[in-house]
Amino acid sequence: MALRAVSALTWGLGGPGVGPLRSGTFLRCATQHRLEKMPSSIGFPEASRRPFSSHRILVDVDQSHGVATMKLKNPPVNSLSLELLTEFVISWEKLENDKSCRGVILTSNSPKIFSAGLDITDMYGKNAAHYAEFWKAVQEVWLKLYTSNMVVIAAINGSSPAGGCLMSLASDYRIMADNPKYTIGLNETLLGIVAPFWFKDNLVNTIGNRASEHALQRGLLFPPADALKIGLVDQIVPEDKVQSTALSVMSEWLKIPDHARQLTKTMMRKPTADRLLKQREADIQNFVSFISKDSIQKSLHMYLKFLKEREK
Numbered sequence: 001m002a003l004r005a006v007s008a009l010t011w012g013l014g015g016p017g018v019g020p021l022r023s024g025t026f027l028r029c030a031t032q033h034r035l036e037k038m039p040s041s042i043g044f045p046e047a048s049r050r051p052f053s054s055h056r057i058l059v060d061v062d063q064s065h066g067v068a069t070m071k072l073k074n075p076p077v078n079s080l081s082l083e084l085l086t087e088f089v090i091s092w093e094k095l096e097n098d099k100s101c102r103g104v105i106l107t108s109n110s111p112k113i114f115s116a117g118l119d120i121t122d123m124y125g126k127n128a129a130h131y132a133e134f135w136k137a138v139q140e141v142w143l144k145l146y147t148s149n150m151v152v153i154a155a156i157n158g159s160s161p162a163g164g165c166l167m168s169l170a171s172d173y174r175i176m177a178d179n180p181k182y183t184i185g186l187n188e189t190l191l192g193i194v195a196p197f198w199f200k201d202n203l204v205n206t207i208g209n210r211a212s213e214h215a216l217q218r219g220l221l222f223p224p225a226d227a228l229k230i231g232l233v234d235q236i237v238p239e240d241k242v243q244s245t246a247l248s249v250m251s252e253w254l255k256i257p258d259h260a261r262q263l264t265k266t267m268m269r270k271p272t273a274d275r276l277l278k279q280r281e282a283d284i285q286n287f288v289s290f291i292s293k294d295s296i297q298k299s300l301h302m303y304l305k306f307l308k309e310r311e312k
């Protein structure tokens with residue numbers, strides 16, 4: 001059944017086309033300055049930069065404005081591999097621990113692909129222990145992003161299917177490059193797999209129940225203009241304006257007193273995050289048993305083959 005559902009005809013891909021919210025909020029925000037002026041380009045003045053990087057995550061921190069830019073760098077397509085996810089969590093915790101950092105712009109080092117989603121090779125042909133470790137890392141990244149006290153803005157500078165879309169959804173605001181070759185969406189069903197309940201919850205919270213029902217069942221990947229129409233992204237801008245727009249949007253968000261914004265974010269998001277936290281282990285076991293099924297492994301094998309053989 002699953003295998004039939006994933007014929008090359010149905011794939012229809014476009015081209016490249018936490019923990020709980022941090023405590024101590026009041027103490028911190030009371031002394032925090034407001035951001036009045038942001039640099040207009042992504043290049044921060046040398047003196048205020050404090051970059052740190054790992055193999056797959058590049059982080060540039062503009063200390064004077066309290067804003068970090070985190071770039072995913074996992075060529076060729078920025079797939080979310082176990083290594084990338086692990087490095088992401090380490091970098092994220094560094095930023096969370098940096099009291100001066102109030103906002104993060106999440107983007108890609110690659111010009112055409114924000115992220116190709118979860119690395120399919122981490123879900124194919126491995127053992128149960130690997131699948132469990134991988135899924136725990138996926139959960140962790142989502143929890144960190146979704147419940148962060150920092151303002152998180154996704155600067156989506158390329159295609160963003162499945163797991164890539166999820167990272168964007170977990171952000172507070174999404175800006176996408178207005179290039180019709182790029183698409184964004186939760187296309188899991190096209191691979192013969194099913195987005196878990198917390199992907200669904202995050203989508204429903206963003207675009208509503210009916211639009212989610214439609215998008216999820218059909219595995220729709222939306223070009224930027226359509227994504228904007230349904231509220232999957234908040235803004236579309238010319239490709240060369242994505243970073244500068246992210247910085248100016250960030251400056252607006254950082255004008256809001258942190259404690260008020262953070263408590264509001266908690267009020268809006270905690271029930272959704274708690275739903276996963278309460279059944280985290282069961283969700284891992286569910287993933288492991290689902291992904292280990294022969295029929296699902298065959299679907300993923302065919303999808304990888306399709307990706308390799310499709311005409312570009």
Ligand SMILES: CCCC/C=C\CC(=O)SCCNC(=O)CCNC(=O)[C@H](O)C(C)(C)COP(=O)(O)OP(=O)(O)OC[C@H]1O[C@@H](n2cnc3c(N)ncnc32)[C@H](O)[C@@H]1OP(=O)(O)O
Nearest residue numbers: 015016079116117118119120121161162163193194307308
């Ligand atoms: C219960 C389970 C729940 C799971 C929840 C989430 C699931 C996911 O996130 S699954 C991942 C879904 N992702 C996709 O469907 C995207 C697939 N990729 C693409 O559509 C295109 O690659 C993309 C538009 C991103 C880029 O296109 P191109 O620039 O034309 O690159 P190529 O297609 O030639 O790809 C280059 C190379 O990368 C391999 N690839 C692509 N995506 C992935 C991936 N997600 N994981 C692993 N590998 C991937 C692709 O096969 C090519 O490999 P080679 O042919 O060996 O070079």
